[in-house]
Amino acid sequence: MSKIKEIIEYILHIRKKSMNVNKSGLYIAFSLISVYALIMSVVCFFSGDTIMGVVNALITLFMILTIVVFSKIRSPKIMSWSVVIFLYALMVFFLYEGGVGGVSIMWLLFVPVAGMALINLYYGSILSLLLGITVPMYMLTPLHGLGYQYTEEYRIRFPIIYWAFLIMAMIIFVRLDKAEEEQKELIRKADASNHSKSEFLANMSHELRTPMNAIIGMCEINMREDMSDSVRENNESIYHSGKNLMNIINDLLDFSKIGSGKMELSCKSYSFSRLLNDVINMTVARKGDKNIEFSVNCDPDIPDLLYGDEMRIRQVMINILTNAVKYTQEGGVLLNVSYRKEKYGINLIFSVKDSGIGIKSEYIDHIFDVYSRVDAEKNHKIEGTGLGLPITKQLVILMNGVIGVKSEYGKGTEFKVVIPQAVVDETPMVSFENNECTGVICYDNLRKIPDFMAQAVSGTYEKLVERFNIKGTVCENFESIKLAVDSGSYSHVIIGRMEYFRNKQYFDELSNSMCVAVVQERNGQLPLGENITNVYKPFYIKRFCDIICKPVNGIADNNIPESFTAPDANILIVDDNPTNLRVAMGLMKPYNMKISVAKSGIQAIQLMKRKKFNIVFMDHLMPGMSGVEAYREICRMESDSEEKTPVIALTAHAENDVRELFASEGFSDFMSKPIQLDVLKQLLVKWLPEDLIVMKKEQNDE
Ligand code: ADP
Numbered sequence: 001m002s003k004i005k006e007i008i009e010y011i012l013h014i015r016k017k018s019m020n021v022n023k024s025g026l027y028i029a030f031s032l033i034s035v036y037a038l039i040m041s042v043v044c045f046f047s048g049d050t051i052m053g054v055v056n057a058l059i060t061l062f063m064i065l066t067i068v069v070f071s072k073i074r075s076p077k078i079m080s081w082s083v084v085i086f087l088y089a090l091m092v093f094f095l096y097e098g099g100v101g102g103v104s105i106m107w108l109l110f111v112p113v114a115g116m117a118l119i120n121l122y123y124g125s126i127l128s129l130l131l132g133i134t135v136p137m138y139m140l141t142p143l144h145g146l147g148y149q150y151t152e153e154y155r156i157r158f159p160i161i162y163w164a165f166l167i168m169a170m171i172i173f174v175r176l177d178k179a180e181e182e183q184k185e186l187i188r189k190a191d192a193s194n195h196s197k198s199e200f201l202a203n204m205s206h207e208l209r210t211p212m213n214a215i216i217g218m219c220e221i222n223m224r225e226d227m228s229d230s231v232r233e234n235n236e237s238i239y240h241s242g243k244n245l246m247n248i249i250n251d252l253l254d255f256s257k258i259g260s261g262k263m264e265l266s267c268k269s270y271s272f273s274r275l276l277n278d279v280i281n282m283t284v285a286r287k288g289d290k291n292i293e294f295s296v297n298c299d300p301d302i303p304d305l306l307y308g309d310e311m312r313i314r315q316v317m318i319n320i321l322t323n324a325v326k327y328t329q330e331g332g333v334l335l336n337v338s339y340r341k342e343k344y345g346i347n348l349i350f351s352v353k354d355s356g357i358g359i360k361s362e363y364i365d366h367i368f369d370v371y372s373r374v375d376a377e378k379n380h381k382i383e384g385t386g387l388g389l390p391i392t393k394q395l396v397i398l399m400n401g402v403i404g405v406k407s408e409y410g411k412g413t414e415f416k417v418v419i420p421q422a423v424v425d426e427t428p429m430v431s432f433e434n435n436e437c438t439g440v441i442c443y444d445n446l447r448k449i450p451d452f453m454a455q456a457v458s459g460t461y462e463k464l465v466e467r468f469n470i471k472g473t474v475c476e477n478f479e480s481i482k483l484a485v486d487s488g489s490y491s492h493v494i495i496g497r498m499e500y501f502r503n504k505q506y507f508d509e510l511s512n513s514m515c516v517a518v519v520q521e522r523n524g525q526l527p528l529g530e531n532i533t534n535v536y537k538p539f540y541i542k543r544f545c546d547i548i549c550k551p552v553n554g555i556a557d558n559n560i561p562e563s564f565t566a567p568d569a570n571i572l573i574v575d576d577n578p579t580n581l582r583v584a585m586g587l588m589k590p591y592n593m594k595i596s597v598a599k600s601g602i603q604a605i606q607l608m609k610r611k612k613f614n615i616v617f618m619d620h621l622m623p624g625m626s627g628v629e630a631y632r633e634i635c636r637m638e639s640d641s642e643e644k645t646p647v648i649a650l651t652a653h654a655e656n657d658v659r660e661l662f663a664s665e666g667f668s669d670f671m672s673k674p675i676q677l678d679v680l681k682q683l684l685v686k687w688l689p690e691d692l693i694v695m696k697k698e699q700n701d702e
Contacts, residue, residue, distance in 0.1 A: 004167070007174050025118045026083065027067055033090070033107070034063035040104075055097070059090075080123040087115065088130055095138055098148025105150075108135065108162060112169035121177050128166050135159045194260050201256035205249050206621075209652035210577065212249070213674040216242040217583030220677065224590070246674060251387040258394045265398060266659060270310035272302055272348075273429045276337065277542060279314055283321045283335075284522060284538070290325065293332030293449045296540035297456040298429075300467050302339045303346060305425035312395050313419060316403075317350065319392045320415045324354040327413070331355025331450040345422040353414040355450045359407040367405055368393040412450075430545055437548040439471030439490035443481050443499050457539070464544050478503055491515060492548055494535070497526065507532065517547045565592040566684070569692045570611065572596050574604040574630065575619040575650065580673070584617065584650075587675055591684060601630030608634060613645055615687050617671070620651035620658070627651075628665055635666065646687040650675075 041056030066086060073079045091111060094104040111131055115124030136159040138144055144155060219239035223232065257263040280296055287294055317335075324333040333354045339346045359367060368389050396403045401419035442461045449457070458474050465472025471489055475481045478499070484490060493510065497520040500507050507516050508529035517533040520526070528534055535543045571593045573584045581597045588595055596611070598604035602625055604616065616634070620627040631647050638644050646668035651658055662670045669683055685693065 007170050010174050010178070022118050022120075023070070023079075026070065029114055029118060030063050030067050030070075034060045034067075037063065052097070080119050083119050084115075084123050084127045084130075087111065087127055088134075091131055092134060095135065096147035098150065102148060102150055102154065105158065109165050112166045116169055116173040121173050124173070125170065128169065132163060132166050135162050198256040198260040198262065201252060205253040206652045208249050209246070209673055210580070212242060212246055213652060214579040214583055216246065216674045217580075217587055221583070221586035221589075248385055248387075251385060251391060254391050254395075255387050258391065263394065263398060265309040265312060267307060267309050269305055269307045269424045271304055272306050273304050273542070275310055275314055276429075279317045279321065280335070280538060280540070282318055283325060283333075284536075286322050287325050287333075292325070292328050292330060293453060294325070294335075294538050295332060295449070295453050295457055295460075296335045296337070296538045297460050298335075298337040298541050299339060300430040300464070300541050301428045302337065302348070303423045303426050304429045305423070305427065306345070306348075307422040307424050308419070309399065312399060313348070313421075316392050316395050316417060316419075317352075319388045320352045320417070323388060324352045324356065324413070324415075328354040328356030331412070332453050334453045334456050336456065342420065344420060346420070348419045348421050349416070351414055351416040353412065353452060355412040355452075358409040358411050358413055359405075360409045361407075364405065364407060368403075430541060437468070437470050437491050439473075440465060440492045440494060440548060441473055441475060441481055441484045441490050443475040443478075443493070443495045460540065460544075464541065468548070470548070482506075485510065485514070492517065494519065494539075494544075494547060496520070500528070500532070501526070504529065515547065519543070563590075564685075564693050564695050565590070566688055566692045566694065567592045567594075569593040569615070569688050570596070570613045572598060572604060572607060572613040572616045573650075574598045574601065574616065574622075574627070576600060576622040577619075580619070584675060587677065587680060601625030601627065601633070604630055605633050605637070608637065608645070614689060614692065615684070616645055616647045617650050618647050618667075620649055620662075628661070631665060631667060648683060648687070 037056045037059035041053045041060060044050070044053035044056055070079065070082070073082065091108050094107050098104060108131060112124070112128040115127045118124070119127065139150065139155040139159055144150060150158070216239060219235055219242060222235050223239065227235070254263065276296075276298065283294060321333065321335060331354070333352065333356075335350065335352055337348075337350045339348055393403055396417055396419060399419050401417060403415065403417045405413065405415050407413035440461075461472060461474050473484050473490075475484060481493065481495075485493065492515045493507070494517045495507065497518055500516075500518045507518075508531070510516055511529055511531035515533060516529075516531070517535050518528055519535045519537055519539045522536045533547060535547060569591075571588065573581060573588075573595060574597070575581050575584065576599055578599070581599070585595055585597065596607060596613070598607055600622055601618075604618070607613075608616070618627045618631060622630075625633075627649060631649075634645065634647060648669045648671055649662040649667045650671055650673060651662075652673040659670050668687060671679055671683060
């Protein structure tokens with residue numbers, strides 16, 4: 001009894017819930033009834049019962065009309081009540097008419113299940129209960145005499161069977177409904193906690209980035225000062241650990257955004273050669289003094305101006321390259337970059353192959369799982385969080401790309417990534433003018449590097465020579481170089497450092513009549529002869545172009561002057577945190593600019609009323625007036641003036657949406673904290689008036 005009470009209470013409790021009618025289910029049910037009525041009509045005609053034949057034919061027609069009418073009803077409530085009334089009328093008709101030998105009445109047994117599944121639990125129960133009252137009222141009273149003549153047994157058993165079906169259906173559907181409710185509640189709770197978790201992580205990462213800004217910035221400033229070797233070493237340790245910690249904080253932030261589905265791409269046009277250059281420089285920096293080779297094999301015809309999320313592509317490439325360098329103790333790492341033309345632009349294809357520790361076959365399927373630091377016993381000395389590859393994979397998927405890995409344990413690993421990108425301009429990464437080069441002799445002892453890299457390096461030489469239509473030869477020993485030089489048909493010689501020092505005198509003399517370039521590591525470079533061109537590893541297309549001719553397009557290093565000052569530039573830095581102000585001022589010190597500071601938006605505005613600044617760096621979150629409010633006020637102040645002051649937003653929030661917020665507010669640019677020196681330099685060059693920039697060289701000349 002208590003069970004029935006509970007069921008009834010539950011059904012009444014859910015009556016206010018707005019539940020949609022399962023329309024497709026209804027149409028299927030009505031179509032079945034109309035087919036059944038059609039068959040009955042044919043059977044009745046053939047058995048001579050014309051009246052019932054006509055009635056069933058009318059039912060078929062009526063059912064089809066009903067489907068049409070129902071398809072027009074938009075309100076779920078009206079629809080539900082219409083279905084209840086309609087089905088009730090139909091079932092009462094079946095009860096009255098009995099069909100052939102009382103078969104039609106069987107339809108009534110489907111009503112509880114079909115009603116609760118098709119209309120919904122509340123309206124389905126009303127319909128079933130209405131019939132639950134009607135059936136015994138008809139069968140057990142003289143009313144049954146009006147229609148089909150059921151047998152006595154039939155009239156007693158049918159109401160019992162109907163009620164058994166009804167109670168069973170109610171129990172099942174109430175349970176299902178409760179389970180669904182509980183599931184929805186759990187999902188709601190999980191969503192809410194996920195949301196607060198990502199909000200917490202975003203806030204925490206902001207809070208962590210602010211002091212990190214001070215630590216990394218102060219270290220950078222210290223490293224410019226004179227100090228003893230041990231203090232410098234300690235300082236560098238703090239600096240590198242700080243940078244590592246920043247990377248982990250960034251990974252955590254990315255991971256939380258991916259988890260909550262908030263990761264968004266920020267697409268714009270960018271120069272691929274510049275991106276590649278940055279990625280290579282960063283990989284070289286991460287490799288440091290590690291005794292492994294890093295080579296790059298890049299197709300020179302990749303279009304330079306692409307459209308996509310440059311930052312995320314860079315992140316993917318750096319993650320994979322950093323792992324390769326990290327997990328390789330001897331041999332080397334090869335980065336292959338190529339492309340394929342597609343209707344939408346190109347598919348950027350890059351692979352990173354290393355001769356490192358490799359991954360066991362049983363781990364390879366888990367390599368992209370979160371926190372999976374596979375083969376822990378072998379890797380325990382290598383730092384890592386196990387977040388890099390899952391983030392990389394999600395970013396690749398977000399960019400509609402694919403990523404794959406193959407590995408041989410103990411021999412090495414290869415990651416391959418394909419990312420579609422739109423092309424803004426078809427001009428290839430490399431094009432030249434003033435090609436004064438007639439031929440190139442390359443000599444490098446390829447035997448000391450792994451086979452796959454040796455093939456790629458000699459392939460690079462051959463491809464470049466072919467691409468630029470110049471004569472080229474790859475020599476295996478010193479004698480063959482001499483022979484090639486003596487032939488007189490070459491203008492350039494490119495050699496490795498070992499080869500140079502073995503025959504230094506010869507090459508120094510040769511450099512008076514030919515261009516001799518020596519390729520060596522950036523770390524621990526040795527002084528070369530006066531006329532020798534120094535080229536940093538890895539030797540790839542950009543270095544080749546640097547040696548043989550003057551590049552016209554893309555490949556030049558960012559066009560940013562190596563060092564400059566701007567003694568007449570007036571800069572305003574606005575930040576409520578005094579340490580951050582000191583860091584920003586310290587980082588800008590080498591540019592010798594006139595720097596003013598303001599500790600709040602209001603103070604900044606007062607200063608700007610009195611003085612004209614060339615750039616304002618404005619912090620985002622400040623007590624009182626926020627950076628955005630201060631910026632709006634500045635815009636109001638300058639609304640009549642022709643010359644607008646560039647205002648660059650400064651923030652420890654690194655998310656794309658914050659970036660977009662600044663862009664939509666109209667800020668000139670955006671710089672995230674901790675301030676990166678190269679970003680600061682780029683922004684100064686971009687926003688300072690050209691006549692205020694004084695090149696360091698010019699100063700020395702004066
Ligand atoms: P981690 O921070 O541990 O490097 P990742 O998610 O980047 O985390 O990588 C997950 C695991 O995959 C690593 O712990 C390592 O065991 C394995 N792995 C990734 N790249 C390589 C590689 N190039 N060679 C060998 N093992 C690798």
